[in-house]
Structure formats: structure tokens, C-alpha cells
Amino acid sequence: MKKSKYLLGCTFFLLLAFHFAGCEPVTDDGTYVDPITLYEKVNGSWKLSDITQIDETAKTMGISPSELKLTEQFDFTSFAIALNVDAAQTPTSYLVSGAAPELFPNQGFWDLNTSFPYANAKAPTINLYSDQAKTTLIGQLSITSIPGAKPEMELKLSRSSDGVPFVSYVYKLITAN
Amino acid sequence: MKKLIYFIGFLLYAQTALMAQEIIPEKQWTVPAVYAFDEEVTWYFDFASASALPDGGDLYMWIWVPKNPIPDATPENLAKTKLHYDGDRIWSITFTPTTFFGMTVDEIKANTESSFYFLLRSLDFDTYHSGTLSFYKTDFIGEFANSGKVIDFAPTDFRLNSTISILFNSNLVDGFNPVPSTLHMHGGLNDWDAAQSFDAWLPEIREKTQFKNMGNGIYKKDLIPQTYFGVTEEYVMENIAFVIAKYNGNDASPDWAGASPDFKIIAPGVPIPPPANLYFFPIKVSINDILTITRENNDRGQRLFYTITGGSKTLSGDLEGAMTSQRVMINLAKEFKGINVSKLTVLIKDQNNKSIYDGDITLMKVDNPTK
Incomplete structure (x- = not known):
């Protein structure tokens, strides 16, 4: 009886070990693969499909209108942004092209405040810097829709005064390639 | 017997x-x-x-x-x-x-x-x-004088070819007490489509447009719209739009000496149009944003023009659209680039020089690291 209990314990342990082994990023040939980061999803060239200006004050107060489409105005349809990374998927520079109004600096350097999506669905943030060392923050864009099966991304630029947002711009982007 | x-x-x-x-x-x-x-x-x-x-x-x-x-x-x-x-x-x-x-x-x-x-x-x-x-036998004028109304009219079922009497209480309008000389109607049918201007330099027009002084600051104008505004009997009257102009009383150098706000009398049977609505989008704006000025429910034929001054720079132009809505969108970041501006002075007028808006927009100070 004691022996059979011992065998049962070993079997359970082995099953547990195999179970966790299944979570390891090991390919069929046994090599290790890093998990997919947000950088891999976000980097690249994106072009605008739609942009909406949101009056955050009106929205809070329940006043209409609180949203205004800008897509067909001011050459916004020409807006494109390249979020560049190096071979190691490390973020480097970014560049906005086109003739759309410059609502945030058109060029600089970037990174994310997290390499992976938040478990609580909080929007990751793209930090924009004026310098390569990434010490001077010049802008922030929230990723309100992360690219998935569809090559689409939504970025939100918000302006606040005394900590209270009063206007936002929501850029809907699709891959430029 | x-x-x-x-x-x-x-x-x-x-x-x-x-x-x-x-x-x-x-x-x-x-x-x-x-x-x-x-x-x-x-x-x-x-x-x-x-x-x-x-x-x-x-x-x-x-x-x-x-x-x-x-x-x-x-x-x-x-x-x-x-x-x-x-x-x-x-x-x-x-x-x-x-x-x-x-x-x-x-x-x-x-x-x-x-x-x-x-x-x-x-x-x-x-x-x-x-x-x-x-x-x-109503003392309409006496009742009007005590009503607190600036204007009134009768009868309510007036027609294009019938007489309408328009009453004006000058005591209730700034700058009209005392009235320097005579008062005159400067107006038109259907939002000035068929106008009779107060051409102060023409004696016959001064006589035609003159309000009758009923005493105690009350003035009255009797007219038949068809003949007064010179339209045919087929004309479909929807409203009478007008201001009341003050004559300077100087026949040697005749001119206006000011005017009342705009008034409009809606013709019987015509639905009362929704009130005009001017709004700025967004409500709060910074110098780095796009500002949209919209005015809805404009008068027929009304054309709006804007002047926006910030610091040393002044922008001006037309609001685009029609009667339902006219709008202008301004990229403030581009237009006021390099200028230290804390507020914008906005003036909107129509083609008759009527002031639609005259005021300031205080620009928001942005505290997050965005441009």
C-alpha cells in the first residue's frame, strides 16, 4: 500500500513537470523563442484611416457635440508615422510624414512604458522623446487599440490642464505596407 | 285705446x-x-x-x-x-x-x-x-407700454397685403432714451430678401420709414408689407426682419445715430425657426489645437465672416456652409506658431455688419508633455 502511494506521487509529479514544460517557448525543434512583445506589434509604418477630435469637457458634461471628425480636413489623410526599431526590436526613432497638422512633434525617438500589454486592459503608452538618449519627453500617445489579427492600431493624444483632459485626438491607423 | x-x-x-x-x-x-x-x-x-x-x-x-x-x-x-x-x-x-x-x-x-x-x-x-x-376697444398701446416688451405687433393674422402695426418701446433699449430725433425702420421681408433700407440722406425715404411717436417713448409703424417692401402679390412672406435706426436729425448732414438690436416678426402660419446656435469646438482649447467655430440655424441668405486676433496676428475669412450650418476650422498651432498668445479675440459678423459674436477665448495651459 505504501509502495503504491509512492508510485502515485511520482506519477503526479511527472505529469505536473510535463505540464509546465508545455508553457516553455520551445519550438518543435527544441530552440527557445522570446515571447512576442508590443514592440513587434507596434513598430513599422502606419498610415491614417480616420481621426476624431474629442471635446473631453463636453463629453464629461454631456454636451453635444463631443466628437468631431477631422479626417477630410487639413490633409489629415496624408498622415503617416514610422515607428522604427533596430534588429533587436529596440525602439529607435519615429517620423511623421504628410501634410497633416502637427499636433505632436513630427520626429524624435520613442519607446513604450511597457513591453507587454497590461493584464487589466490599461492602454500602453508610447513615449516620445526629442533626444536619442530618451531623457526629454515631448509627447505621449496612448495605444487604445493594440494591433492583433487585423493590422490596425488606434492612438490617442490627450491634452490636460491641471490634470484634467480637455481635448483628445484619436488616430485610427492601418499598416502602410 | x-x-x-x-x-x-x-x-x-x-x-x-x-x-x-x-x-x-x-x-x-x-x-x-x-x-x-x-x-x-x-x-x-x-x-x-x-x-x-x-x-x-x-x-x-x-x-x-x-x-x-x-x-x-x-x-x-x-x-x-x-x-x-x-x-x-x-x-x-x-x-x-x-x-x-x-x-x-x-x-x-x-x-x-x-x-x-x-x-x-x-x-x-x-x-x-x-x-x-x-x-x-382695447387700449393696445397702453397695454404694450406696460408689458415690458420691446416690440409687439398687431394683428397676429396680418397678411402681405394687409396693414400691420409694429410698436416699439424705446425706453427699454440702451441708447434710445432720449431719442435724439426721429426713429426709422431699416428692414426687409424674408431675412432682408426684399429690403427697404433707411437711406437717411433721402427725405422721401426718411418719411416713408419713419415711426410715429405715440408719446412716453412708445413708437408705432403702420405698413402694408407688399407695398412697403415693393413685392408682387405672389411673394411668399415668411418674416419681417428689421432694426430701428435713430436719425441724427441733421438734414444738412443726415445720417444714422445708432440702431436697435435685430428684430424679426414671423408671418402667420410660418413655423417658428429654431434659434441660431453658435458654438466653439472644443469648449476648451490650447494654442496647439484645432478650433472649429460653427453657427447653426442661420437666417436665409446670411453670410458670416470671422476675425480672430491673437497677439500681433489677425486672421479673417468666411465661415463656409449655408443656412443650416456655417463653419470654419482653424489650425491654431500653424496660424499662431511662434507667437506668445494667452487668449484669442473672436469677432463674427454677417454681411449686414450685424455682430454675431464679439468676445475672447482664453487659451488653456497644457500641463502634459504634448506639443
């Missing part, structure tokens, strides 16, 4: 009266629509289908409220109450109530009846006569 004779006489009179044919006016109106009791007025009666009354037939007014002005039916007195035939089966009588009744304004007002009561008849009464007719 005497009683019997009276009774027979009464029966004969009653029979004769019953045999007389009653005439009923199709409509009746006054010109002006609103009048003071010491002001001349004409009462009109349209007997279009009163078959008992021949074209141009004699008609006399027998009036008993506020009082009978001719207790003795002498030929001279009867002439006072005879109506004039104007043609097209319309009869009229023109008089000044105070003179006609031999009463003061206050005495007429003191009469407790709410209307003038009268009938119209042939000279002998028996050939034809109307039933009891009436016109309201």
Missing part, C-alpha cells in the same frame, strides 16, 4: 324690421391695425356676398358704445356716420374717436365695454341692415 295703438304700431315696426334683409360683412378690419383713440382710423367692411346690399349702396353706422355720437338724426349728423364706398364691395368710415364721440381719450378708456358696438344699415334701416358688429 292708446296702448292698443302703440301695440299695433310696434307689431307693424317689427314686421317691417323682419322683412328687412340682414347683411353680413365677409370681413372687417382697421387701418391702422393699432391706433390711439386720438388718432385717425379707418374701419373697413367687405360685403362681398351680401346680396341685399347693392354695389355702392348707402350705408350708415349706428353706434351706441361708447356712446351714440348723433342723438339727433339731422342730415348733418347722418353725414358723419355715412360710410364711403371704396369699390370692390368694400365700404369704410374714417374718423378720430375722440372727435367723433366728443369724448377724451380717458373717457373712452373709462367706458367699461370691451368693444365698440354698432351696426350698419340703410338710411331707413328697413331696406337692409347688419346685426350687431364690434371692434375691440
Whole structure:
């Protein structure tokens, strides 16, 4: 009886070990693969499909209108942004092209405040810097829709005064390639 | 015996009266629509289908409220109450109530009846006569003066070819107390589509457009829209838009001396249009944002222009759109690049130089690290 209990314990342990082994990023040939980061999803060239200006004050107060489409105005349809990374998927520079109004600096350097999506669905943030060392923050864009099966991304630029947002711009982007 | 004779006489009179044919006016109106009791007025009666009354037939007014002005039916007195035939089966009588009744304004007002009561008849009464007719004896002007309204008008069912009286209380408008000289109407039908401007330098136009001073700061303008604004009878009147202009009183150098705010009288049966709505989007804006100015529910034909000044720079241009909505979108970041600006002064006017908006927008200070 004691022996059979011992065998049962070993079997359970082995099953547990195999179970966790299944979570390891090991390919069929046994090599290790890093998990997919947000950088891999976000980097690249994106072009605008739609942009909406949101009056955050009106929205809070329940006043209409609180949203205004800008897509067909001011050459916004020409807006494109390249979020560049190096071979190691490390973020480097970014560049906005086109003739759309410059609502945030058109060029600089970037990174994310997290390499992976938040478990609580909080929007990751793209930090924009004026310098390569990434010490001077010049802008922030929230990723309100992360690219998935569809090559689409939504970025939100918000302006606040005394900590209270009063206007936002929501850029809907699709891959430029 | 005497009683019997009276009774027979009464029966004969009653029979004769019953045999007389009653005439009923199709409509009746006054010109002006609103009048003071010491002001001349004409009462009109349209007997279009009163078959008992021949074209141009004699008609006399027998009036008993506020009082009978001719207790003795002498030929001279009867002439006072005879109506004039104007043609097209319309009869009229023109008089000044105070003179006609031999009463003061206050005495007429003191009469407790709410209307003038009268009938119209042939000279002998028996050939034809109307039933009891009436016109309201309301002291419209006195009530208007105490109403707190800046303008009012009557009748409410005015038409393109009928008289409308417009009242204006100058006591309630800044800059009109005291009035330097005369007041004049500067207006047009259907949002100035057919206009009669107050061309101060033309004496005949000064006379045509002049309001009548009714005393105590109350002014009145009587007009028939069709003839006053010079439109055809097919014209579809929707409103009368106007301002009241002050004349400087200097015939050697005639000019405006200011004007009232805009007024608009909506024609009967025309739905009241939704009020104009001007708004800025977003409500709070920084110098790095896109500002949109929209005005909805504009007047017909109204064109809007803007001037925006920030620091040393001034922008100007048209709002684009039509009657439903006109809008301008401004990229503030581009337009005021390099200029230290904390507020914008916005002025919006229409093609008639009417001020739509004149005010400042304080720009928000952005505290997050965005451009």
C-alpha cells in the first residue's frame, strides 16, 4: 500500500513537470523563442484611416457635440508615422510624414512604458522623446487599440490642464505596407 | 285705446324690421391695425356676398358704445356716420374717436365695454341692415407700454397685403432714451430678401420709414408689407426682419445715430425657426489645437465672416456652409506658431455688419508633455 502511494506521487509529479514544460517557448525543434512583445506589434509604418477630435469637457458634461471628425480636413489623410526599431526590436526613432497638422512633434525617438500589454486592459503608452538618449519627453500617445489579427492600431493624444483632459485626438491607423 | 295703438304700431315696426334683409360683412378690419383713440382710423367692411346690399349702396353706422355720437338724426349728423364706398364691395368710415364721440381719450378708456358696438344699415334701416358688429376697444398701446416688451405687433393674422402695426418701446433699449430725433425702420421681408433700407440722406425715404411717436417713448409703424417692401402679390412672406435706426436729425448732414438690436416678426402660419446656435469646438482649447467655430440655424441668405486676433496676428475669412450650418476650422498651432498668445479675440459678423459674436477665448495651459 505504501509502495503504491509512492508510485502515485511520482506519477503526479511527472505529469505536473510535463505540464509546465508545455508553457516553455520551445519550438518543435527544441530552440527557445522570446515571447512576442508590443514592440513587434507596434513598430513599422502606419498610415491614417480616420481621426476624431474629442471635446473631453463636453463629453464629461454631456454636451453635444463631443466628437468631431477631422479626417477630410487639413490633409489629415496624408498622415503617416514610422515607428522604427533596430534588429533587436529596440525602439529607435519615429517620423511623421504628410501634410497633416502637427499636433505632436513630427520626429524624435520613442519607446513604450511597457513591453507587454497590461493584464487589466490599461492602454500602453508610447513615449516620445526629442533626444536619442530618451531623457526629454515631448509627447505621449496612448495605444487604445493594440494591433492583433487585423493590422490596425488606434492612438490617442490627450491634452490636460491641471490634470484634467480637455481635448483628445484619436488616430485610427492601418499598416502602410 | 292708446296702448292698443302703440301695440299695433310696434307689431307693424317689427314686421317691417323682419322683412328687412340682414347683411353680413365677409370681413372687417382697421387701418391702422393699432391706433390711439386720438388718432385717425379707418374701419373697413367687405360685403362681398351680401346680396341685399347693392354695389355702392348707402350705408350708415349706428353706434351706441361708447356712446351714440348723433342723438339727433339731422342730415348733418347722418353725414358723419355715412360710410364711403371704396369699390370692390368694400365700404369704410374714417374718423378720430375722440372727435367723433366728443369724448377724451380717458373717457373712452373709462367706458367699461370691451368693444365698440354698432351696426350698419340703410338710411331707413328697413331696406337692409347688419346685426350687431364690434371692434375691440382695447387700449393696445397702453397695454404694450406696460408689458415690458420691446416690440409687439398687431394683428397676429396680418397678411402681405394687409396693414400691420409694429410698436416699439424705446425706453427699454440702451441708447434710445432720449431719442435724439426721429426713429426709422431699416428692414426687409424674408431675412432682408426684399429690403427697404433707411437711406437717411433721402427725405422721401426718411418719411416713408419713419415711426410715429405715440408719446412716453412708445413708437408705432403702420405698413402694408407688399407695398412697403415693393413685392408682387405672389411673394411668399415668411418674416419681417428689421432694426430701428435713430436719425441724427441733421438734414444738412443726415445720417444714422445708432440702431436697435435685430428684430424679426414671423408671418402667420410660418413655423417658428429654431434659434441660431453658435458654438466653439472644443469648449476648451490650447494654442496647439484645432478650433472649429460653427453657427447653426442661420437666417436665409446670411453670410458670416470671422476675425480672430491673437497677439500681433489677425486672421479673417468666411465661415463656409449655408443656412443650416456655417463653419470654419482653424489650425491654431500653424496660424499662431511662434507667437506668445494667452487668449484669442473672436469677432463674427454677417454681411449686414450685424455682430454675431464679439468676445475672447482664453487659451488653456497644457500641463502634459504634448506639443
